[in-house]
Amino acid sequence: MSIFVRKDTRLLVQGITGKEGSYHTARCIDYGTNVVAGVTPGKGGQLFEEKVPVYDTVKQGVDETNANTSLVFVPPAFAAEAIIEAVDAGIQIVICITEGVPVSDAIKVCEYVNRSGARLIGPNCPGIISPIDKVKAGIMPGHVYAPGRVGVVSRSGTLTYEAVGQLTPLGIGQSTCVGIGGDPVSGSDFVDVLGLFEKDEATDAIVMIGEIGGTKEQEAAEFIQSNVSKPVISLIVGQTAPPGRRMGHAGAIITGTAALASSKVKSLEKAGAFIVPSPADIGTTTMEALSQI
């Protein structure tokens, strides 16, 4: 069984009629995802690709289709509200792709979602894919992935594809791949996902891809030390990033010693993770770790 998304995932797409929303919804359907509804205020009543009903509100969509998971593509200024609307309508897992959500919105919305007992992934994340359950709720290129027993969790989109692109040719398939997103404040952190992978019977090892900025990797290291028995293979990128500059992701900025890649690597090493020496070695390091199980 995969984590977050599964065979019984009934996906609702918020912003389904937008440029990004419509493109990726079609790709999700192609991959095998059960997309049951779309939402765009003012466009209720339409059919997306002649099969997915579009609603004006999430409530209508959930009432009509029993959607349980939502994928959010709405513009940054409206993303926080879209997430809250989904949670209030009873959606259990909200995956927010939108990049550029103000941090203060993210703080409020994460607190709200936590309080409600639902789960938020993102914002500014590539989403979630489960090759074993053939469910894709995100923007990743599905053909790169292959079913298997390694879980992947990452702050970065394309770097995850890179990682999987190294794993799959080596015969290392994936159980679930989760992008937690590149923003400083996000709904789910490494710790949350590591905890789920640790409990997940379909996962034997975890590839964790971090980067400079913040302390999410240090928190992960602490968690790994005391709570994760499965091997963790870890890559941290941004060793060569200059301090004080935002490297694309809002969260990827070296603001102090802890934010340095070297600090993060040190913590993870101490916690017993397998350290990937260079981004070129994700596949081989994982292979090595798996051979020791």
Added chain:
Amino acid sequence: MSIFVRKDTRLLVQGITGKEGSYHTARCIDYGTNVVAGVTPGKGGQLFEEKVPVYDTVKQGVDETNANTSLVFVPPAFAAEAIIEAVDAGIQIVICITEGVPVSDAIKVCEYVNRSGARLIGPNCPGIISPIDKVKAGIMPGHVYAPGRVGVVSRSGTLTYEAVGQLTPLGIGQSTCVGIGGDPVSGSDFVDVLGLFEKDEATDAIVMIGEIGGTKEQEAAEFIQSNVSKPVISLIVGQTAPPGRRMGHAGAIITGTAALASSKVKSLEKAGAFIVPSPADIGTTTMEALSQI
């Protein structure tokens, strides 16, 4: 055992050096309450009545004295913050006497306290007294009360004294008397207190005193019907109040049919409560109810 306040209550008084705060703190001590600390910003280091240490912050007071309950006398504009300060410092039960707290503050603060797992009584309430445990955390005249097995819960201050003034001479003592306060939004409602009295081994019957305005009595009636096995003796005042006028208490205003005393009496009657026909009959109706146990 009483509810909310008990022998192990260690009371901290917020606003202890104010006029009301100092007067009532002294009365609480006289009654037997273990007042361990006071708080008035800017007056830390003083001793109240040469024995109770005064601190600048609740945190200091709790750290030094292990206070577990707080009694709040600060002016209305600062009451919400005082309550939050108490909860953040680890106080479990906050009793807010202050009258005139804006409703929007009360809404926010009640939500905050509930979320934190602590308990708020009030605002705009007379507090709590337990004659059996000899603890008074409030402004009621202690000498009227006598230990016994009847719990009292009320939206009104002096009317509670009136009720107890009728009970005590009839030999009907009290386990705990709780004033939930006269404001439209308060930390604890009838339902909360009824639930605790139902579970309380020291309480055999409950006197519940309501009034016009809001629907707290109707909610109590629903709760009584399905959750309270002990006899409930209920008085609702304001039968003669004109609609649309605030009768002293911020919450005592007839805004619609449900807010009428008659609606409330009807609900409570249906729920099986003993109805006190006139405020003159609190004692006799209770006596009658007790005789049927």
Added chain:
Amino acid sequence: MKLHEYQAKALLSKYGVPVPRGEVASSLSEVRRIAKSFEGNCVVKVQVHAGGRGKSGGVKLVKDVDSAVAVAEQMLSGNIVTIQTTAEGVPVNELLIEEALDVTKELYLSILVDGGLGRVIVMASEAGGMDIEKVAEDSPDKILKEVIDPNIGLMAYQARNLSIGLGLDREFHSQFIKLLLGAFNAFIQTDCSLIEINPLVITSQGQLLAIDAKASIDDDALFRQKDESFNYDSRQELEIENLARASGLSYVKLDGDVGCLVNGAGLAMATMDVIMAAGATPANFLDVGGGADVNKVHKAVDILLSDSGVKKVFVNIFGGILRCDVVAEGIVAATKSRKTHTPPIVVRMLGTNADEGRKILKEAKIGVHLVNDFTEATKTIKSLS
């Protein structure tokens, strides 16, 4: 604190809620000028702090300027009595003259505090222009409700849910959402306890408008709402109530003849109920409060007795914070300073320093009737009639 309709509309308008064009007038010349600006097609509405004015002739549609002036003259000539006023009614000092509009749909919208939930709620109904209480009773399914999380406020999607629930055509959704978000903002920013727009209309031009509006500000939040431009219209209250407020007393005038002086709001209501149950009628609600001193009690007695309808007085004190001897001294002082006849006073005193209080009253020989309980009190009150 109640606002007048025109004040409520000014507030709403400030927060982006569309309201009809209109102006307030307190003289006939102003009425004429304003009515002219609408070419005579206008609505004249009395501005009073009481509901039910429509059924009492307080709202009139006119077609020309002379009719507007005639209607206004009649309205300004005296008090208006509605189902929500006393028999005396309330004075009409101001009129709101508004453009007449062609309405195609009437809706109901309100924002208020739900004490049970401890939250602000928004209520909406397609049954606009009617008594919402009656709608709630007769067809509760016609009332839609959204509960507001205090931490995040009203969300646009909640407004959209209501707009859809009301069955509005899609073209009106964005107008409705904007209007409701504006009204909610006004509610929060000015510490309202109620905003009610009834009816909220759709005009034949396709515009959503607040045709009638009520608003009240939370009395307890007035200390931080000082810079608001709306002022309380004390002319809408009885002189005696304004006097009581100025003295910090909580007083409500009623139609009976037994004046009541009590400490505590709950006990004061209970006292009124006891009087009524005994077959007499209370003249007022009066809570002297816990922190009263001799002067305040003196003042309370003065105000109580300034109501010529008061034929006897019932003082009911359960001493707690307020000591009975203080009350007794206040009564004695007030009685002694009176130049006219004092009606008979029945006094029940219990609690803190009750004995001292009774002694003071006895020794002052001002002829009060001391009683011990409610039964004796009501008997005495009845015997005095």
Added chain:
Amino acid sequence: MKLHEYQAKALLSKYGVPVPRGEVASSLSEVRRIAKSFEGNCVVKVQVHAGGRGKSGGVKLVKDVDSAVAVAEQMLSGNIVTIQTTAEGVPVNELLIEEALDVTKELYLSILVDGGLGRVIVMASEAGGMDIEKVAEDSPDKILKEVIDPNIGLMAYQARNLSIGLGLDREFHSQFIKLLLGAFNAFIQTDCSLIEINPLVITSQGQLLAIDAKASIDDDALFRQKDESFNYDSRQELEIENLARASGLSYVKLDGDVGCLVNGAGLAMATMDVIMAAGATPANFLDVGGGADVNKVHKAVDILLSDSGVKKVFVNIFGGILRCDVVAEGIVAATKSRKTHTPPIVVRMLGTNADEGRKILKEAKIGVHLVNDFTEATKTIKSLS
């Protein structure tokens, strides 16, 4: 978005935080006028978007007007190089001239977002004027922290807790609380990602003042912070970075010679790391983004190559949303439109339409080096030097 010190102080001052008297000057005549207003007793500070200016001569205390002008002349004459700038430094276009103050105590105060907690935190320390990172390492007990609940904001008691924790005399508590509440308000209202006051001082006159201040606005919130009076000073950025920003590209200039063109921030950093690990040095960070079209890739190549330090280019694309054929077409278009020599380009393409992309590059015969993996890529890059 970083603010200059004077902008940060104007913001703080607007929210009630006391700052020294001072004015900005960009010419020597202005400097003379302002210094005169302080009778020569003033501090002259370069206004640049880089920390560490104090140790690099960017802050000078002077005693008379002539010295102020002399110091200013020197400062305005060229770039300033600090530990946080490139070797080239950043231009000095503006100076802040402030009154000199007699300081008795230096404190540290900052408001920032703690990503791990998902909350705003306030940090304070009695070790003011120092590098707070160093304080955190050497004596972590000297750093106080209050975590802010997003629903209720900073409470006065939290500010009081800090004030007491800092060991301030009681007479300073209310000043400190007011100052911190003001700074917090500024932070929230203008969507800051950082406000740092270091040092926050107590003067010999007993006043708390923000003597130095840094502030940054959350880039992602700029869309709703339009009416703020602070403008971004693009002169502090390299021309090439301004160009990239204008084209919607995420670009950071570095000191190496291998230009990088990558899709995705994470992969872009990974690419830089791979280059460095291979013993070469990246010339830049460049994420073309997921939604790029041929034109944007063309533009990206142009910008990349406008850096004369770039001796070779590494294009590393993992096609996802962005298709490899689109990137290939962009590269071909850019290369063909160039009038000068194009440095050698190493291309690694995987994912969506990788084969098509490689085919386009091959057929265009623009001499790119197609590689299959990182190992081959680094080998090729090294062989090109």
